[in-house]
Amino acid sequence: MDTSTTKIKVAIIGGSGYGGSELLRILLFHPGVEIVFVTANEHAGRPVGDVHRNLLELTELCFSSMPTSVSEFDGIDAVFIALPHGHALEIAPRLPSGVKVIDLSGDFRINDVEAFREYYGLVHAGDIQKEFVYGLTETSRPVISNARRIANPGCFATATILALAPLASAGLLSGSRIVVDAKTGSSGSGAKPAANTHHPQRSNSFYAYKPFLHQHVPEIEQHLSSLGGFNGMTFMTHSMPVTRGIFASCYVQLPYEIEIDLPELYRSAYEHSFFVRIVEGSPDINWVKNTNFCDIAVHGRGRDFVVFSAIDNLVKGASGQAVQNLNLMFGLDETTGLRLTGSNP
């Protein structure tokens, strides 16, 4: 594919939130992509740089309203949907079948009808959900490359699955006791002000929320099960007083002690994955912020393992991985437009 002459024409539905903000930051400078339109009903007609002031004078794109006719998608190759849970359920089925779709919400991630109802409080999409491939890039490149519809993973799910996938594939999660203690920054709650993201409260806080009930549990369990034996886990979410980042501490107790070179297992599993870096000691959200990297460290003592993973919740945990999937779907190198470099400090 000659990206200089034939760019992928994309539309972004939902460009005013943080998912849309990051899609814009990445796609505006992606050498193989042209953004045809980006919607934000409440900002329709306004320049993108007025709303996302980091993009001021970097694009002449303006927000448009949600298309009211299917014909507005003529010529569009791919659509990103970056809306709160529940909206893509209605929008996706109406999109032209020739348009590839990457949905950043949880609407199409869950196979189990009952689990979806329980965790999301929504009615499952039914058969149409089967058309969606779960877009955890590193574990699923072949199916993603051939997919027409992608259910992009959740931020906690991405950090957790990348941390545990090598163990799952090696059959080491079967019969193991797993505890995942996951922490997120405030941007994970979205761009809309709320009590839990009010600066005076959040700045000096750390707390747990939704004990045992976070909606990313079913997608983690579903995907890890597909990779190897898996018998459930305890998953707990916490709020950190930073803007960006997910840090997952994953504790695995094997039913028996084994001889294994853990770091080597991980290095080997991610040998061809540019965006996963196996580090010593501990990853740090500081070193992955604003990037598509997932940094992982692993330690063992007897039959107890701990795996730490760190991502930027808005990049590898959302929009970056969405673009990584777009690249695969259109035959580009998966790192195209995504070699975002973090900074020190």
Place this chain on the structure above:
Amino acid sequence: MDTSTTKIKVAIIGGSGYGGSELLRILLFHPGVEIVFVTANEHAGRPVGDVHRNLLELTELCFSSMPTSVSEFDGIDAVFIALPHGHALEIAPRLPSGVKVIDLSGDFRINDVEAFREYYGLVHAGDIQKEFVYGLTETSRPVISNARRIANPGCFATATILALAPLASAGLLSGSRIVVDAKTGSSGSGAKPAANTHHPQRSNSFYAYKPFLHQHVPEIEQHLSSLGGFNGMTFMTHSMPVTRGIFASCYVQLPYEIEIDLPELYRSAYEHSFFVRIVEGSPDINWVKNTNFCDIAVHGRGRDFVVFSAIDNLVKGASGQAVQNLNLMFGLDETTGLRLTGSNP
């Protein structure tokens, strides 16, 4: 007054915001005060410690609704009003005349009808406003002691006036060019979530707002004028990414050079003011947070002076000073219940 037997009976109108929160933190442990009731319509019936979780299990007080009858103020000695601008204008005139009133809003601070309309967009209270004494404690103890109604100063105004009052009283502001560059923490915007206090935005931000138009300008000018010659100033407000604190940098250029021992002028002016500390170098909001102190440093070079002041916007800049005024009005030592100690770090 024997505080052990005859406590001051107070009511707090508006107990759910940060002003109310700090009044409760202070007054619940004030040896000379009994809180008879505290209102918060949206939380009526709920224990105070459920809303202000710092007070959990420290009080059995519950929020009540706004009184609908004057008789509910029977036996009340003093009322604090801690509501957004505009509400006290309606409430204060209806309170029994025997009840002392301390209003934390800007409703009764401004003498000039036109200035009040311009900066607050509200109709001036008229004659009743004349009953209110401006409650900047350190400059006005005698009138406060005898007052029946107090207009408690704004947070920016407190930091600025305390920084400039010794110069005003010494006649050094007359003909001087004054620039005040003031900065506030996020709690100054109140307890209600809003775009400018959304944690992901505010955490790494610093910006100016309301250039030339902040509503504390008229009260600063009015009060400094009453202390000595004063010919206006440039006053600018900025937002800091911290929860608490006001830092004011006050630049004064005299029309001529004079010989003066500035630190000595300040030490002398505040010799009997427990809550004003003259420091070397610079004050730091870190050293006054959670306390009623105002730390001040002053430097000169030729005819250029700079005065730095730091307060906690919710304590000396609001509720702490309100209680300091209450103490004076009821003949108590002004530090009673207010010897809150800051911490390191």
Place this chain on the structure above:
Amino acid sequence: MDTSTTKIKVAIIGGSGYGGSELLRILLFHPGVEIVFVTANEHAGRPVGDVHRNLLELTELCFSSMPTSVSEFDGIDAVFIALPHGHALEIAPRLPSGVKVIDLSGDFRINDVEAFREYYGLVHAGDIQKEFVYGLTETSRPVISNARRIANPGCFATATILALAPLASAGLLSGSRIVVDAKTGSSGSGAKPAANTHHPQRSNSFYAYKPFLHQHVPEIEQHLSSLGGFNGMTFMTHSMPVTRGIFASCYVQLPYEIEIDLPELYRSAYEHSFFVRIVEGSPDINWVKNTNFCDIAVHGRGRDFVVFSAIDNLVKGASGQAVQNLNLMFGLDETTGLRLTGSNP
């Protein structure tokens, strides 16, 4: 004991660090205590308020040098030692036997000679260590009341043990799989600047450290074992980008499912403990900062329990608990001088 006439005479050895800073903040206003001297060799002769600027003008106390003669402890009732690990090992044995000692370091917490060497890299104190009582107040009031020497618990240990003690006492830890994911603020690393507390690095970071090897492990295991059956745990420490606070997420998987009212178990266990508050949902470090409270929430799902606890690492996790122990040792109400109120926000 008549505190107004017979105050406890205390000395603080090591007053320049954060432990010493918080001891001073508390003890200077403790109605039953008189600080006779506080040492800080590098600041000897300087006013306390020059070093801990929160205390400026609140005390006339100056730092002194470390006593060189035992006679300098004449008249002293109690000594707090707030020095880095290893120093109290040398100092404590030389103190007059009539003086009560509360050591805030780890020097005398560990009974096991080998474990002490392994985790601290120091030579165990030997028999003299047996004179020290482990000062986790809520679990050990009777022995603390009669103690002459206290090994004050570590911050992580305090949060973890208070979270798990009711389960230990109920026999529910026996045979259970336990994972503790603990997080600390930056003040836990002390007052001395270092790479891991350099503001540009720490502000946006979250990372794990010392996997499986934190020095608080042996004291937690030793003390929980003394309360009930206990078969080890996985304990992991992390760094949060806040100044104060410990948050511990404690995961307990029982060997079998049982019927139990968990919140009731906890409420009952801490019924007479003023400083432990059982809360709904999750505790938050924001609500305990600057106070001696430990807030705890507990949730269960089948045979999986999770207990969250939050403390201020410098207060309940260090100096506050030390004073709480002092109170018990001298027959005072344990809350004397410790009813520090947190703030909102």
Place this chain on the structure above:
Amino acid sequence: MDTSTTKIKVAIIGGSGYGGSELLRILLFHPGVEIVFVTANEHAGRPVGDVHRNLLELTELCFSSMPTSVSEFDGIDAVFIALPHGHALEIAPRLPSGVKVIDLSGDFRINDVEAFREYYGLVHAGDIQKEFVYGLTETSRPVISNARRIANPGCFATATILALAPLASAGLLSGSRIVVDAKTGSSGSGAKPAANTHHPQRSNSFYAYKPFLHQHVPEIEQHLSSLGGFNGMTFMTHSMPVTRGIFASCYVQLPYEIEIDLPELYRSAYEHSFFVRIVEGSPDINWVKNTNFCDIAVHGRGRDFVVFSAIDNLVKGASGQAVQNLNLMFGLDETTGLRLTGSNP
């Protein structure tokens, strides 16, 4: 110049600090540059990605020692010196005359021998300093393009001069009273831990420092004087509790009132400057962090003007501007390799 075949060969002297860190982040991905070596004596031999973990696996470059022989600069086109003040004074004179030099320190910025001694406490470089061009790109493109030696501006100086240059060039600073209230993030103090950047202290602090004495004063005055009439200013520096960013509030009082369209004056002045954006209301350090932008807003009321400017101290305030100057010196578009995009949030 064909950048694909003939890259500029650069060396970085001092690659372990934040200036060096940002030079590496930019230059490693600059299409027209090849980094031949980067020195850091204390890390010699270590991979760059081990020290700046944001660059892990993004480069195979290792740190080298400071060259001991001039021949090691054979083939080098340009050298960046990113060392603390005082070092370039010794290094620059020894570099081969054919090598272009960009020094990020203050060593060669000041023409006045006495001012240099007063503000830096160092001996002036003498005649060799005259070879250095002050590298404030937007005001000095022609001389920079032809320069062999660049004294790259300080961070405060960049923010202040860009804010005031249009007024200076329009002759509006002559006779005006100027106050600059400038604020910086903690990375401005460098990568070495110190008391003023200790996380527990800095996180909740705001304070002023070096009143009237900051070393950027002479370079600001010298450069503004060269642009137009200028009669001195009051310049004050403050510390903000963020990692990155400079915010300058510049107050100008003209000797008389004039009719002028201020925003238009600024838009026109920076019409051809990609990296200066004139914004409404106020700039915010949040919108320029990690980028080479300087955002400016200007307001007037009568004869009082205020200009707000915001930059990232490490990019436009140091390494980004250094690369911008390199681009000009080698005939490249000044934005080459510098279109770093900020993020929201």
